[in-house]
Amino acid sequence: MSFPWANEYQPSHPFMKWMDEKLPLPRLVYNSVGSGYPVPRNLNYFWNFGFLALICLVIQIVTGIVMAMHYAANTAVAFDTVEMTVRDVNWGWLMRYAHANGASAFFVVIYIHIFRGFYYGSYKAPREMVWLLGVVIFLLMMATAFMGYVLPWGQMSFWGAKVITGLFSAIPFVGEPLQQWLLGGFAPDNAALNRFFSLHYLLPFVIVGVVILHIWALHIPGSSNPTGVEVKSESDTVPFYPYYIAKDGWAVGAFGFLFCMMLFFFPNALGHPDNYIPANPMSTPAHIVPEWYFWPFYAVLRAFTQDFFFIPAKLMGVLAMFGAILVWFFLPWLDKSPVRSGSYRPTYKKFFWFGLIPAMLVLFYCGGAPAAEPYVMMSQLAALYYFAHFLIILPVVSAIEKPLPLPYSITEAVLGKDEAAQLAPTAR
Amino acid sequence: MAEEDGVRRRDFINIAAVSAAGVAGVGVVIPLVSQMSASADVLAASSTEVDISSIKPGQAIKAVFRKQPVFVRNLTPKEIAEANAVDAATLRDPQTLGERTKEGKENWLITMGVCTHLGCVPLGAGEGEAKGEFGGYFCPCHGSSYDTAARIRKGPAPKNLEVPEYEFASDTVVKIG
Numbered sequence A: 001m002s003f004p005w006a007n008e009y010q011p012s013h014p015f016m017k018w019m020d021e022k023l024p025l026p027r028l029v030y031n032s033v034g035s036g037y038p039v040p041r042n043l044n045y046f047w048n049f050g051f052l053a054l055i056c057l058v059i060q061i062v063t064g065i066v067m068a069m070h071y072a073a074n075t076a077v078a079f080d081t082v083e084m085t086v087r088d089v090n091w092g093w094l095m096r097y098a099h100a101n102g103a104s105a106f107f108v109v110i111y112i113h114i115f116r117g118f119y120y121g122s123y124k125a126p127r128e129m130v131w132l133l134g135v136v137i138f139l140l141m142m143a144t145a146f147m148g149y150v151l152p153w154g155q156m157s158f159w160g161a162k163v164i165t166g167l168f169s170a171i172p173f174v175g176e177p178l179q180q181w182l183l184g185g186f187a188p189d190n191a192a193l194n195r196f197f198s199l200h201y202l203l204p205f206v207i208v209g210v211v212i213l214h215i216w217a218l219h220i221p222g223s224s225n226p227t228g229v230e231v232k233s234e235s236d237t238v239p240f241y242p243y244y245i246a247k248d249g250w251a252v253g254a255f256g257f258l259f260c261m262m263l264f265f266f267p268n269a270l271g272h273p274d275n276y277i278p279a280n281p282m283s284t285p286a287h288i289v290p291e292w293y294f295w296p297f298y299a300v301l302r303a304f305t306q307d308f309f310f311i312p313a314k315l316m317g318v319l320a321m322f323g324a325i326l327v328w329f330f331l332p333w334l335d336k337s338p339v340r341s342g343s344y345r346p347t348y349k350k351f352f353w354f355g356l357i358p359a360m361l362v363l364f365y366c367g368g369a370p371a372a373e374p375y376v377m378m379s380q381l382a383a384l385y386y387f388a389h390f391l392i393i394l395p396v397v398s399a400i401e402k403p404l405p406l407p408y409s410i411t412e413a414v415l416g417k418d419e420a421a422q423l424a425p426t427a428r
Numbered sequence B: 001m002a003e004e005d006g007v008r009r010r011d012f013i014n015i016a017a018v019s020a021a022g023v024a025g026v027g028v029v030i031p032l033v034s035q036m037s038a039s040a041d042v043l044a045a046s047s048t049e050v051d052i053s054s055i056k057p058g059q060a061i062k063a064v065f066r067k068q069p070v071f072v073r074n075l076t077p078k079e080i081a082e083a084n085a086v087d088a089a090t091l092r093d094p095q096t097l098g099e100r101t102k103e104g105k106e107n108w109l110i111t112m113g114v115c116t117h118l119g120c121v122p123l124g125a126g127e128g129e130a131k132g133e134f135g136g137y138f139c140p141c142h143g144s145s146y147d148t149a150a151r152i153r154k155g156p157a158p159k160n161l162e163v164p165e166y167e168f169a170s171d172t173v174v175k176i177g
Helices: A015-023 A024-034 A045-070 A077-089 A092-120 A127-150 A157-169 A174-185 A190-219 A240-265 A292-303 A313-334 A344-366 A377-398 A410-413 B010-032 B077-085
Strands: A039-040 A238-239 B046-052 B060-065 B069-074 B108-111 B137-140 B145-147 B152-154 B166-168 B174-176
Touching: A015 A024, A024 A190, A024 A240, A039 A240, A045 A077, A045 A092, A045 A190, A045 A240, A077 B069, A092 A127, A092 A344, A127 A157, A127 A190, A127 A292, A127 A313, A157 A174, A157 A190, A174 A190, A174 A240, A238 A240, A240 A410, A292 A377, A313 A377, A313 B166, A344 A377, A344 B108, B046 B060, B046 B069, B108 B174
Parallel strands: none
Antiparallel strands: A039 A238, B046 B174, B060 B069, B069 B108, B137 B145, B145 B152, B166 B174
């Protein structure tokens, strides 16, 4: 579906006409990311991050397939094959560091993409399905990243695997058998490493599938925009090609610049030195931390140190950690405000910048810190606020807030008055 | 099947076919799920014999059982007294030292070296490692402290360090598993 003024695909070359009759793939591309897809004219740079996320996924799949050509999922040699890839394989160092830093880059991009959604209310009707699929993609990304981090079989790999699969042992009654089933043994070993490799190779393609659904669901109502006012007429939009292809291209250039800076000058800055020690099941590193992108959720896990009525602290921590993400699934229904964009919601905006963002940053910081005071207390307060934001503050604020007057249209928001519009010349 | 029953031949075939497909589906899922459980070679991981003759009072060693560490600790009389001084009923996982050791061998505390929180190896068995504020073991991952009977006293772990099945093969050899 698209707006009625969308350009129509009109192949001129006889071959393209023939193709359009047999398999209208060029038409699909034209209507999805070409001139046939009208997009609000006022998107700011935060709207580039969806495209950047796609670029990251491609980087991960390409470098990952290359890494798999040189890797062996066996506890005896896994660590060495990764090191040999870096040292002996032609350009292996580039592939390995691009893959490791690519995971970090992917999460930077996806966090900005998600917080764009939080601020501008992109999750609201009619885009709930886009949001729900996005949360599914995020969960798949977390599972993929976790299993990928296990593969080099260093100390952090091993103990990360042990701690994270240990989460499942918190589930009453079935926990321990479930953990042993997941690992194929009593502790992470060959069986676990092999299945993690298998799934780490599989899940990115599952992500590709859900991304296609995500974009499909997005293209039904079309993109949201910084005002949150829906598209009313043709003057509110410009065709995706060339306008947003060019802008996304610019963003890819800027991203590539920063990515290469990390890759070539600080390739290990985001890694952990302990993962250059081969896995040793007899000795836990003094300070186990997950990769930085899991820190906020790891802090929530560790925030629970007391039993809560009949629920053990361990189970509470696990439930809270998963709950911290699962609560996002309910966001479209927790936030009842009819105004989408945070720019027109003075109260919500304050709670966003001075509440949610600082709470997330505190959780992020504490997740990487040792499990001691004052970090435990800080994580507890921040975790409490985090849940209060979604479950109490959002519903209450959306009920009592008086939003600012919205512009009549996107065109008016951009040009001051609706009649000033000039239609974008098309690149037919 | 007669038409007058209200059951048509088609209905029967439909139900039979869907049921057969369901049974076949379950039949396919069982091996697919079960193959992920611990394989025979992992389960055959056997028992371990540990020579404890060289462990002096106050010392501990780490042995390996099912690819996981086991702590074998020779408690000092002071540590035994500390463990017995606590009213077990007040603990998170109430157990006395006597229940966690073999009769007549109360000084030999043999437990898995696997924190019951998320499975890290607690510190305290090695020379010079932090033993935590209760003098037993301390898990650096999330700060669980165990006392001199390896009972959970503080932190997120729900249970005491697990006591594996073991027996004294002789005065100096312990057979674990």
